[in-house]
Amino acid sequence: MARAASTVEAGDSAERILQILSESARLFATNGYDGTSMRDIAEACGISKSLLYHHFTDKDEIFARIALGSTRELYQFVFDRLPEGATPTERLRAFMVATGEYFQRYRWAWLASTSAFWSDPEQRRQKERMMWRDRYxxxxxxxxxxxxxxxxxxxxxxxLAGRLVLSALNWMHRWYKPDKGMPAPQIADAYFDMIFRGLRAE
Incomplete structure (x- = not known):
């Protein structure tokens, strides 16, 4: 019985951490790092500051977890969606569509991570993020x-072609509106056609 209770507590803790990271990413992306306090995060999550500090030492730890995790998880998310046995062109299309899907699912983390990428003063974290960015x-x-x-x-x-692809995908966050126009994966698919099939009529 104690083991079952412990499992429930662990599950609750994991869900709480995910909620904290999600709400924090939204606040960081909207208000910036300096404009977001631990009190803001606790209020957005509907929890006390003491419970927030139970899970995270400070705001910097939350921010680092979002920024590094987003860069690493983007690579893994995209890599896992490349179809085995497909042609290189089909796999490249899948790369772009998967990036669009990740952006749509985890938009706030993407935005917070983008703003943090070059501004983190912690050199070790910067190097690790660069490593995952380079892999991607x-x-x-x-x-x-x-x-x-x-x-x-x-x-x-x-x-040069790689930079063109990534520039198109990475720039979406500057203009994309979730409630208007095409979904992000569909935009990425359209980008593929424009870049690799051209704009001229057949």
Whole structure:
């Protein structure tokens, strides 16, 4: 019976931490790091400050968890959705659509992480985020190179093409409105057609 109670408590704790991270990401993205206090986070979660401090030492720990976790989880989320046995072009499309899906699902964490990427004074965290960012960027370059090697794309500057893809995807947060227009994965799919199939009529 004690073990069952312990399992419930662990589940409740995990859900509470997820709630804190989600609400914090929204507040950081909306008000900025300096404009968000531990009191703001506690009130948004409907919990006491003492319970908030039970889970996190301070605001910096919450912010670091969001910023680093978002960068790492983006890579894993996209990588896990690349179809096995598909052509390089199909896998590249899946890369872009999965990025759009991640952005739509975890928009507040994306926004908070984007604002934090270059401003975190902690060098160790900065290096770790850069490592995951480089893996993500390396993945799109690998897919483009594989498409060239397979004869699906003409020879082109792979790093430049990779930056074009990532710039289109990363810029969405500046104008995307969840309640207007196409869903983010559909936008990413449209970007794929525009970038790799061109704008000219057949």
């Amino acid at each position: 960027e390396g993945l799109v370059r690998t897919l483009i190179q594989q498409a060239i090697d397979a004869g699906e794309f003409r020879p082109l500057d792979v790093p």
